[in-house]
Amino acid sequence: MSSGDHPGQSAEEALRESEYRYRNLFQAMAASFWELDFTPVGAMLRTLRKQGVNDYAAYFAENPAFVREMMRVTRVIDVNDQTVALFGRGDKAELLQALDVYWPEESNHVYAASVLAAVSGAPSYATETRLRKLDGAVFDALFTACFAPEAVAAGKLLIGVIDISERVRAQGMLRQVQAEFAHAARVSMLGELTASIAHEVNQPLAAIATNASAGLRWLDRPEPDVKEVRALTERIIADAQRAADIIARVRAMAGHRAPEPAPLAINGVIEEAMQFLAHEMQGQSVAPRLELARDLPLVLTDRTQLQQVVVNLAVNALQAMAQTPPSARRLTVRTHFNDGAVLVTIEDSGPGLDAAQQQRVFESFFTTKANGMGMGLPICRSILESYGGAISASNAAEGGAVFVFTLPAAR
Amino acid sequence: MISSRRAGADIRAVAEDTLISIIDDDESLRAALVGLVRSLGYGATGFACAEDFLAAGAAGLSAAIVTDIQMPGLSGIDLKERLTADGCGAPVIMITARSEPGLRERALASGALCVLKKPFAAEALIDCLERALGK
Numbered sequence: 001m002s003s004g005d006h007p008g009q010s011a012e013e014a015l016r017e018s019e020y021r022y023r024n025l026f027q028a029m030a031a032s033f034w035e036l037d038f039t040p041v042g043a044m045l046r047t048l049r050k051q052g053v054n055d056y057a058a059y060f061a062e063n064p065a066f067v068r069e070m071m072r073v074t075r076v077i078d079v080n081d082q083t084v085a086l087f088g089r090g091d092k093a094e095l096l097q098a099l100d101v102y103w104p105e106e107s108n109h110v111y112a113a114s115v116l117a118a119v120s121g122a123p124s125y126a127t128e129t130r131l132r133k134l135d136g137a138v139f140d141a142l143f144t145a146c147f148a149p150e151a152v153a154a155g156k157l158l159i160g161v162i163d164i165s166e167r168v169r170a171q172g173m174l175r176q177v178q179a180e181f182a183h184a185a186r187v188s189m190l191g192e193l194t195a196s197i198a199h200e201v202n203q204p205l206a207a208i209a210t211n212a213s214a215g216l217r218w219l220d221r222p223e224p225d226v227k228e229v230r231a232l233t234e235r236i237i238a239d240a241q242r243a244a245d246i247i248a249r250v251r252a253m254a255g256h257r258a259p260e261p262a263p264l265a266i267n268g269v270i271e272e273a274m275q276f277l278a279h280e281m282q283g284q285s286v287a288p289r290l291e292l293a294r295d296l297p298l299v300l301t302d303r304t305q306l307q308q309v310v311v312n313l314a315v316n317a318l319q320a321m322a323q324t325p326p327s328a329r330r331l332t333v334r335t336h337f338n339d340g341a342v343l344v345t346i347e348d349s350g351p352g353l354d355a356a357q358q359q360r361v362f363e364s365f366f367t368t369k370a371n372g373m374g375m376g377l378p379i380c381r382s383i384l385e386s387y388g389g390a391i392s393a394s395n396a397a398e399g400g401a402v403f404v405f406t407l408p409a410a411r
Numbered sequence: 412m413i414s415s416r417r418a419g420a421d422i423r424a425v426a427e428d429t430l431i432s433i434i435d436d437d438e439s440l441r442a443a444l445v446g447l448v449r450s451l452g453y454g455a456t457g458f459a460c461a462e463d464f465l466a467a468g469a470a471g472l473s474a475a476i477v478t479d480i481q482m483p484g485l486s487g488i489d490l491k492e493r494l495t496a497d498g499c500g501a502p503v504i505m506i507t508a509r510s511e512p513g514l515r516e517r518a519l520a521s522g523a524l525c526v527l528k529k530p531f532a533a534e535a536l537i538d539c540l541e542r543a544l545g546k
Contacts, residue, residue, distance in 0.1 A: 199508040203437045206508070206530035210443035213533030217450035225450075232446050239439050282483060283509075 032083040032161040036099065038118075039155030040073035045119065056119065060112035067108050070115060071100035077156075086163055087133045094134065104132050110143065118147045118157070131161065140168040178382055183256045185379040186308050189315060190254055196280040201246050204239035211236050249276055252304060253311075259302035261387065263410040266299055266306070266342050267292040270333055273310035277318075284318055285326035293336040297409035301387045306407075309380045309391075313346045313403050316376065319369065320350030320401060330400070341389070341406040352395040361393050380405070428454035429544065432469050434461055434478040434487070435506070440529075444477060447533055448540070461485035461493075470499045475543040477536070480507040480518060480526075491521045502543035506531065 009017075026033050044066075045056070053059050060067050076096050079087075087102065088095045103111055110129040117125035126144040133139065142162040151157065190197070211232040218225040218232075253276070274281075274288055281288060299306075314331065321329045330349040335342060353361060360366045364378045381391050384405050391405040431448045433455055435441040441457040448455035453474075458464040462484055464476075476494075480487040491503045505518045508529040518526045525539035 195510070202508040202529045203440055206506075207437070207440040207443040209530050210440065210447050210533055210536075214443065214447040214450040217447075228446065228450065232443070235439060235442060235446075239443075242439070283481065285483070 026078075027080050029080060030082060032086045032163075033080040034076055034083060034159040034161070035078040036074055036157040036159060037077050037155055038070075038074045038157055041070045041115065042155060044070060044073065045115075057112075057116055060116070061109075064105075064108055067112050068100055071103050071111055072098050074099040083161070086161065087131075089134055101134070102132050104130055104138050106130060106138075114143075114145045118145070118152060121147075121149075123147055128164065139163060139165045175386075178386065179259055180256075181375070182259075182305055182308065182379050182383055185312070185375055186304075187254055189308070189312060189376065190250060192315065193277075193280055196277075196283055197246070197250055199283070200279040201243055204243040204246075207239045208236050208243075211239070253307065255304065257304075259305055261300050261302050263298035263300055264303055264306065266296060266335055266344065266407070269303060269306050270310055270335065270344065273307045273314065274333070276307070276311060277314055280315075281318065281331070284321070284329065286318060286321065286329045286331050288314070288331040288333060291332065291334040293334075296335060296337050296342050299342050299387070299407040300410040301389075301407060305383045309383055309405065310344070310346075312376045312380055313405075316403075317346060317348035317350065317401070320348050324350055337409070341408050343404060343406050345402060345404045347396050347402045348400040349398065350400050352399050352401050353393060358393055358395075362391070429474045430454040430456065430469075430472055431540065432456055432458065432464060432473040432476045434458045434464050434476065434482075434490070436460060436479065436482045440479075444536075447536070448477075451537065451540070453540075461487070461490040464490070465493070470494055470497070470501065473501045475502045475504065475540060477504045477506065477540075480505050480514065481509050487523075488518055488521045491518075491523060495522055504536070504539045504543060506536075 026035075048056070048059065076099060079092060079095050084090065084092050084095060107129045110127055113127070114125045124144060124146050126142065129141060129143050130138050131141045131143065140163075142164050144160040144162075146158040146160070148158070215229050215232050218228045270290065270292065274290065310333075314333075317331050321331075328349055330347075332345075332347045334345040334347075337343070357368065362377050362381050364375060377391075384391050384407065387407055389405060389407040391403065393401060393403050396402045431453050433441055433444045433448065435444065435457070436459055438459070441459070445455040445457045456469065458467065458469070460482055461478070464470070464478075470476075476490075478487040478490060485493070487503075487505045487507075491505075494501065494503070502524045503522065504525045504527065505523040506527045506529055507514065507518070510528070515526050524543055527535055527539065
């Protein structure tokens with residue numbers, strides 16, 4: 001103990017002062033603080049070692065009852081006022097009991113991890129988890145454990161808990177709003193594609209109607225031509241399936257399901273998006289060029305949302321080239337892998353972006369279209385960022401616009 | 412009795428039959444239209460594009476032409492203008508799934524006998540064909 005702060009002060013006085021400061025800190029802090037005695041846990045671990053168990057992590061994972069017992073033998077020696085307010089019912093003494101009552105089963109793995117951290121000599125351990133109040137309510141908490149070496153040697157631990165329920169709730173609401181926004185953008189995009197979707201569905205319908213009329217005529221002959229009728233009936237079945245597939249694709253794109261991230265092959269999603277837009281692109285004399293790298297790692301994302309991003313960028317490219325002579329319209333989509341991420345590049349041969357547009361193109365409500373709402377690209381960005389990706393825009397050497405987005409490779 | 416022979420590689424062989432040429436890039440509608448026209452007792456040949464139709468020399472042999480308007484490459488309207496310039500007077504029936512304003516007017520202005528919107532009733536096409544063949 002240092003007596004250097006106050007020359008002339010005795011070591012005893014310095015110690016008392018230090019204790020007093022600590023006690024004040026402990027008591028008054030806005031976080032919930034706990035002092036625990038986990039000496040019996042030490043004894044349990046020594047017993048395990050004697051039994052030849054070397055891999056505590058594996059043992060804890062396979063023996064949840066042992067983990068609960070470790071909690072039960074850990075005693076709460078002291079808590080501060082905030083702990084009484086957060087966990088208790090007004091009486092501090094009620095909280096000074098075995099630790100297990102504060103740990104719901106779903107958080108067993110966190111307690112186990114904190115024990116592992118303590119015995120491995122780490123200085124601290126912190127994580128988000130769910131803890132239980134004395135009234136039984138389980139809530140989202142930031143849990144921190146401090147393993148000061150002298151304290152650990154004496155079987156003591158200092159714990160800090162912060163209630164993060166509000167933050168978790170706000171994050172949940174934000175995710176929901178983002179999903180709804182993304183859905184609205186998809187529906188709006190489908191609205192822009194209505195003409196070409198209708199066109200696409202009308203082709204098989206026209207074929208079905210024509211085949212059926214021909215069928216009646218073959219049957220009306222003095223000698224009905226069954227062979228012809230069989231052939232056209234098979235064509236009708238195939239055409240009906242084609243129409244159903246188009247509708248299914250549109251419904252999938254318009255659907256409002258919660259995002260379901262899964263490991264996906266990005267090349268396949270890009271090909272689906274190009275298929276979805278095949279009719280629209282053909283109508284605008286654009287034959288997309290796909291340069292998709294082989295052996296790309298999978299990316300963790302929601303299929304519909306990723307399609308939405310690709311379709312949105314492709315539709316923007318088509319719209320950018322509306323004033324370009326049809327023979328000069330080029331749309332190129334490339335994928336490759338670099339530095340842990342999959343990159344997707346979409347390049348058009350339109351007029352490109354001027355300096356102001358490059359700055360603002362991802363801003364909400366910024367648009368260069370007469371009827372545009374300016375939400376497509378900001379929503380693409382928020383979709384990509386929610387999966388750990390990013391997007392940027394620049395101009396190609398030949399003059400068109402280039403949009404590049406990345407997604408981290410799934411581990 | 413009019414025989415309805417399937418058109419083979421050399422379409423000149425069916426020249427004595429009434430030949431209707433069908434041009435549409437949509438494979439399944441093209442097959443359906445060829446089947447319908449044959450069920451009426453005429454000869455019919457399908458082409459995936461106007462370029463194939465022209466390259467096959469079918470213009471001079473067709474009693475009537477049914478063509479989609481919107482196709483990759485030459486459109487149905489482009490084709491009619493080309494035929495008119497070449498002095499080919501075969502009646503042209505145009506079909507389309509698109510509903511852009513002014514498209515129908517442009518098609519008729521180019522000399523199309525009829526313009527039908529997909530999906531059309533077979534009767535509508537048959538009416539146009541009979542007008543085209545002077546029946």
